[in-house]
């Protein structure tokens with residue numbers, strides 16, 4: 001199974017009226033063809049990876065790669081190559097990546113907005129995911145909401161993997177007594193990145 005690599009597709013061919021075949025010396029029998037190479041990943045064309053060319057005589061069928069061509073044919077190759085564009089579909093993967101980037105950007109922005117709203121008006125049951133002083137990760141759970149502060153229970157456990165922190169959110173992991181944190185302090189810790197996510201059911 002080939003997951004990535006390069007392929008080539010035919011872009012353009014042109015008959016070179018004024019050129020002579022180096023093999024059979026007939027004039028006007030040389031066809032120059034340009035192929036566009038592209039890198040693919042999981043069969044999706046990703047980005048162009050250069051142009052290659054061949055010439056072939058329609059009379060004697062003698063074919064030449066660029067490096068084998070006499071100088072006059074090399075010049076013709078360069079000229080034709082410069083005039084041919086890569087087809088758009090050779091850029092499919094890059095286009096998809098750009099779209100994914102835009103979608104991710106929108107998602108992150110929306111999530112950030114939601115987190116800020118949750119922190120500004122906390123509810124009982126909200127879970128704050130935060131970074132500990134030893135660069136581990138743990139959670140706090142809101143058990144009471146006051147006018148300018150919240151009461152939270154601390155999680156007994158922490159993890160080294162940020163992506164795993166949600167697995168710590170179990171009722172039995174939380175320990176009393178509750179501690180009080182002002183809403184202002186919550187905002188500050190979010191802005192500093194100490195609290196990095198708010199989960200609400």
Ligand SMILES: [Zn+2]
Nearest residue numbers: 021024057060
């Ligand atoms: Zn020929």
